[in-house]
Amino acid sequence: MSEEKKIPYKIYLDENEMPKQWYNVRADMKNKPAPLLNPGTHQPMTAEELGGVFCEELVAQELDNEHAYIDIPEEIRNFYKMYRPSPLVRAYCLEEKLGTPAKIYYKFEGNNTSGSHKLNSAIAQAYYAKKQGLKGVTTETGAGQWGTALSMACSYFDLDCKVFMVKVSYEQKPFRREVMRTYGASVTPSPSVTTDVGKKILEAHPNTTGSLGCAISEAVEVAVKNPGYRYVLGSVLNQVLLHQSVIGLETKTALDKYGIKPDIVIGCAGGGSNLGGLIAPFMGEKLRGEADYRIIAVEPASCPSFTRGVYAYDFADTGMVCPLAKMYTLGSDFIPSANHAGGLRYHGMSPVLSQLYDDGLMEATTVTQTEVFEAAEQFARVEGILPAPESSHAIRVAIDEALKCKETGEEKTIVFGLTGTGYFDMVAYEKFHDGEMTDYIPTDDELEAFRKNLPQV
Amino acid sequence: MSEEKKIPYKIYLDENEMPKQWYNVRADMKNKPAPLLNPGTHQPMTAEELGGVFCEELVAQELDNEHAYIDIPEEIRNFYKMYRPSPLVRAYCLEEKLGTPAKIYYKFEGNNTSGSHKLNSAIAQAYYAKKQGLKGVTTETGAGQWGTALSMACSYFDLDCKVFMVKVSYEQKPFRREVMRTYGASVTPSPSVTTDVGKKILEAHPNTTGSLGCAISEAVEVAVKNPGYRYVLGSVLNQVLLHQSVIGLETKTALDKYGIKPDIVIGCAGGGSNLGGLIAPFMGEKLRGEADYRIIAVEPASCPSFTRGVYAYDFADTGMVCPLAKMYTLGSDFIPSANHAGGLRYHGMSPVLSQLYDDGLMEATTVTQTEVFEAAEQFARVEGILPAPESSHAIRVAIDEALKCKETGEEKTIVFGLTGTGYFDMVAYEKFHDGEMTDYIPTDDELEAFRKNLPQV
Numbered sequence: 001m002s003e004e005k006k007i008p009y010k011i012y013l014d015e016n017e018m019p020k021q022w023y024n025v026r027a028d029m030k031n032k033p034a035p036l037l038n039p040g041t042h043q044p045m046t047a048e049e050l051g052g053v054f055c056e057e058l059v060a061q062e063l064d065n066e067h068a069y070i071d072i073p074e075e076i077r078n079f080y081k082m083y084r085p086s087p088l089v090r091a092y093c094l095e096e097k098l099g100t101p102a103k104i105y106y107k108f109e110g111n112n113t114s115g116s117h118k119l120n121s122a123i124a125q126a127y128y129a130k131k132q133g134l135k136g137v138t139t140e141t142g143a144g145q146w147g148t149a150l151s152m153a154c155s156y157f158d159l160d161c162k163v164f165m166v167k168v169s170y171e172q173k174p175f176r177r178e179v180m181r182t183y184g185a186s187v188t189p190s191p192s193v194t195t196d197v198g199k200k201i202l203e204a205h206p207n208t209t210g211s212l213g214c215a216i217s218e219a220v221e222v223a224v225k226n227p228g229y230r231y232v233l234g235s236v237l238n239q240v241l242l243h244q245s246v247i248g249l250e251t252k253t254a255l256d257k258y259g260i261k262p263d264i265v266i267g268c269a270g271g272g273s274n275l276g277g278l279i280a281p282f283m284g285e286k287l288r289g290e291a292d293y294r295i296i297a298v299e300p301a302s303c304p305s306f307t308r309g310v311y312a313y314d315f316a317d318t319g320m321v322c323p324l325a326k327m328y329t330l331g332s333d334f335i336p337s338a339n340h341a342g343g344l345r346y347h348g349m350s351p352v353l354s355q356l357y358d359d360g361l362m363e364a365t366t367v368t369q370t371e372v373f374e375a376a377e378q379f380a381r382v383e384g385i386l387p388a389p390e391s392s393h394a395i396r397v398a399i400d401e402a403l404k405c406k407e408t409g410e411e412k413t414i415v416f417g418l419t420g421t422g423y424f425d426m427v428a429y430e431k432f433h434d435g436e437m438t439d440y441i442p443t444d445d446e447l448e449a450f451r452k453n454l455p456q457v
Numbered sequence: 458m459s460e461e462k463k464i465p466y467k468i469y470l471d472e473n474e475m476p477k478q479w480y481n482v483r484a485d486m487k488n489k490p491a492p493l494l495n496p497g498t499h500q501p502m503t504a505e506e507l508g509g510v511f512c513e514e515l516v517a518q519e520l521d522n523e524h525a526y527i528d529i530p531e532e533i534r535n536f537y538k539m540y541r542p543s544p545l546v547r548a549y550c551l552e553e554k555l556g557t558p559a560k561i562y563y564k565f566e567g568n569n570t571s572g573s574h575k576l577n578s579a580i581a582q583a584y585y586a587k588k589q590g591l592k593g594v595t596t597e598t599g600a601g602q603w604g605t606a607l608s609m610a611c612s613y614f615d616l617d618c619k620v621f622m623v624k625v626s627y628e629q630k631p632f633r634r635e636v637m638r639t640y641g642a643s644v645t646p647s648p649s650v651t652t653d654v655g656k657k658i659l660e661a662h663p664n665t666t667g668s669l670g671c672a673i674s675e676a677v678e679v680a681v682k683n684p685g686y687r688y689v690l691g692s693v694l695n696q697v698l699l700h701q702s703v704i705g706l707e708t709k710t711a712l713d714k715y716g717i718k719p720d721i722v723i724g725c726a727g728g729g730s731n732l733g734g735l736i737a738p739f740m741g742e743k744l745r746g747e748a749d750y751r752i753i754a755v756e757p758a759s760c761p762s763f764t765r766g767v768y769a770y771d772f773a774d775t776g777m778v779c780p781l782a783k784m785y786t787l788g789s790d791f792i793p794s795a796n797h798a799g800g801l802r803y804h805g806m807s808p809v810l811s812q813l814y815d816d817g818l819m820e821a822t823t824v825t826q827t828e829v830f831e832a833a834e835q836f837a838r839v840e841g842i843l844p845a846p847e848s849s850h851a852i853r854v855a856i857d858e859a860l861k862c863k864e865t866g867e868e869k870t871i872v873f874g875l876t877g878t879g880y881f882d883m884v885a886y887e888k889f890h891d892g893e894m895t896d897y898i899p900t901d902d903e904l905e906a907f908r909k910n911l912p913q914v
Binding site for chain 1 (some may be wrong): 677834883
């Protein structure tokens with residue numbers, strides 16, 4: 001125990017230990033992720049086609065399956081220094097509370113005003129947009145973490161930022177909206193009458209409360225129709241996982257400093273940005289046959305893309321204006337049950353992670369909402385940090401694995417990603433405290449119905 | 458510039474560089490702060506009398522004007538390690554935006570779930586309560602930072618925590634309340650019918666929205682009437698300033714590491730907990746004649762204890778159940794105008810800081826609310842962090858001093874305390890964005906009226 005205590009509560013890296021390059025796991029994958037397809041021709045999207053929607057350098061990153069390391073521009077590294085390196089925390093207090101011999105670490109990405117890891121990619125995407133001389137960018141946001149991160153990043157580079165916020169979140173999370181306004185972004189509830197696709201959706205479903213897929217369609221339309229604008233996305237895409245690899249690289253450097261080798265790496269999975277970033281260097285070692293790790297994706301039982309979806313080409317958005325992506329998907333019409341709180345509500349999953357999962361290189365599991373909030377509260381009380389509901393999916397499984405170690409006596413080392421804070425999720429916490437939170441697990445028939453619109457590729 | 462850049466964006470200390478002792482500035486004061494008086498006899502409160510309200514060891518700390526250094530118990534240091542050392546940040550981005558030759562640093566205390574520096578004293582007070590074998594503690598909270606911090610601390614030591622929350626905040630800040638519930642605290646809107654003093658106040662003022670002074674009276678009553686309970690307070694007291702010295706000690710260590718000597722140290726001042734903690738070691742050097750610094754307290758124009766109050770013995774609470782304290786005060790009936798957002802609303806000021814101010818060892822200034830939010834938004838956009846309204850008082854004056862340097866060309870080094878984050882203050886930010894925020898400066902006649910109830914000592 002005394003020897004163990006040499007490992008500090010928080011392992012901080014020096015600024016000069018921060019990664020200078022992102023790691024591109026695709027370079028080490030034998031089976032590359034399937035390419036994005038043109039929704040009309042079903043041919044792989046060319047750089048030129050993608051360039052109408054995304055910034056040039058981001059298109060290059062999106063298509064690059066070759067280079068394992070890509071330089072992080074100095075401007076981005078300087079911004080990273082405002083809130084990175086993020087701490088890798090040894091959860092001594094949680095371990096003691098659980099009475100487990102397991103050693104638990106978490107990489108905490110919530111210590112910035114956007115409150116989550118999303119800022120890592122937002123600042124990169126804003127930088128490339130600025131470099132290309134663009135006026136601004138458009139995007140969608142659901143729970144609001146991505147929109148907040150992007151508005152901070154755009155404010156830093158003096159770019160215009162137009163956010164389409166899922167209507168139900170816009171109404172239920174006015175404070176999130178207000179943070180985005182503080183950073184100078186314009187925020188429009190989606191679906192809206194400001195776009196053709198929004199009008200069409202409103203005609204068909206006048207009372208819809210919106211969905212991520214629908215907000216994506218609107219944001220893409222505005223980017224394509226306005227000269228000097230491009231669309232940016234906070235998850236799913238290859239480029240986003242590339243930027244988020246900074247999480248895993250820092251984690252690995254911090255662990256290596258103390259000679260720690262994790263047995264299990266756990267991350268929550270919505271579109272895959274956090275999980276893909278956290279596991280990147282560990283998966284790299286696994287792909288290159290240098291080491292082995294159990295890697296676990298945790299998703300909500302109410303939005304189970306990995307565990308109950310199909311691996312197929314699907315639309316990335318409701319309006320079907322985006323390229324097709326091959327991924328684990330529940331169908332582009334899928335909307336989680338109304339009782340689902342927080343994020344992790346996208347119908348699909350990162351094509352990179354989908355391929356790795358299909359190749360048996362990682363596991364996936366689901367947890368129910370009340371299980372998640374029980375873990376969140378337990379964690380908050382001993383570790384201090386009030387976790388986001390999304391992050392708490394990973395906490396739940398980390399605790400469960402630690403309790404298994406308690407039974408077996410194994411001293412496993414568990415690392416999980418604590419993606420963000422829950423300050424803007426107190427309505428969900430309140431429901432949990434008042435015993436009003438319910439769980440919903442979709443039936444097979446319900447999931448089957450959502451899959452009817454899968455494109456025939 | 459290249460040499461300057463050697464100073465990192467964030468100066469982090471190692472855990473072993475964290476202070477092992479708090480610094481008690483009273484030991485170096487020639488003129489000691491005036492003692493607390495028994496409200497009935499007007500004689501100095503004895504340790505025995507104070508022991509009915511406060512924990513024993515905290516009473517000893519309250520009365521100790523002799524020892525300059527007091528050991529921080531290991532249990533408290535271990536808790537500190539969960540969120541300390543806190544970063545000292547070089548505000549490169551703000552400096553660049555302002556175009557100032559000044560060098561600006563801020564000590565950021567918001568990187569913990571309670572969102573502010575209040576946790577530094579909360580954990581100490583909870584520890585001593587636990588050590589004494591108490592069942593629990595009672596307290597009051599206004600904007601909610603202190604209540605949140607105390608509920609986190611009590612949850613860690615498994616103590617019951619009863620919080621009286623100023624009614625208007627209880628209703629307007631349900632999320633703050635919910636965070637406290639997450640940590641297992643009971644939260645009662647004040648004034649309430651659960652106490653005699655609450656009933657009395659409600660009879661006299663049935664429509665009152667409450668005040669800090671009133672919530673203090675209720676919390677003290679419950680502590681005194683319930684065996685195994687004591688009352689704890691988040692500011693004003695000598696013991697609180699002692700605990701908060703950890704802020705200043707870390708700041709000084711970080712600056713010393715890089716050979717930096719500040720010219721100006723700036724902190725916001727409500728009851729004085731942050732300011733007193735931040736300036737402690739700098740004031741110590743000044744008192745001992747080892748160095749000189751400009752030290753500036755910033756208070757709201759709507760609650761100007763230092764700048765427009767009187768230095769006199771006054772009641773610490775509305776119900777007049779607490780000891781009398783000699784301090785700069787606006788009168789115990791003072792309630793800031795309804796348009797005042799955030800904290801810094803206490804009618805009095807720390808007796809330690811009051812004495813130092815009276816001795817001419819520090820300055821004080823006031824800023825209006827809209828000036829404060831302008832600075833907050835400017836800061837958020839370049840430095841990333843969304844500041845609490847309280848902290849933004851210090852930001853405002855730091856920016857103003859940096860702009861003076863721009864005019865004169867002086868390369869002054871400015872250090873200010875960034876006490877917390879503004880996640881639970883978005884209603885105020887919204888008002889500011891919508892142009893609905895107003896300023897209010899009380900007239901001399903209004904202030905005079907509040908002073909009529911000063912006790913005759």
